[in-house]
Amino acid sequence: MRTLTNADLEAYLNEELAVEEASSVEEQIREQPELKARLLEILARRDAGVHSLGEIWRRHRITCPTRPQLQQYLLGVLPAQEEVNYITFHLEEVGCRICSANLADLIKASEESEQSASEEQHKTRRRKYFQSSVGRLRKED
DSSP states (O other): OOOOOHHHHHHHHTTOSOHHHHHHHHHHHHHOHHHHHHHHHHHHHHHTTOOOHHHHHHHTTTTSOOHHHHHHHHHTOOSOHHHHHHHHHIIIIIOOHHHHHHHHHHHHHHHHHHHHHHHHHHHHHHHHHHHHHGGGOOOOO
């Protein structure tokens, strides 16, 4: 097991770690009382209003792309390749859980929208068939 830094513990508190990493940190905290003391120290510092620049940066997700940027990324219409590379890096290498969840939500919404549009086209086509054949149907006596 590797030695945990305060940045690791802050990321754990902010739920920014991957699931496997968070599990490893939890295990280490249970096994090492000094880690629990450091964790309590970080929480006390936060409660007192003392924040580092890095903590503010992470808490306000300054490096995270916006939802419209993620949507453009998904559609492949970002204006610069540099942005595409950064978002790919942010999602795959950094492993930002918030942005990954946001992207998954956009994918789901896109799929639901396509399905809804398909159903609407089916209803429209059916209505047109019915309307075009109204005068041709005969009533049987």
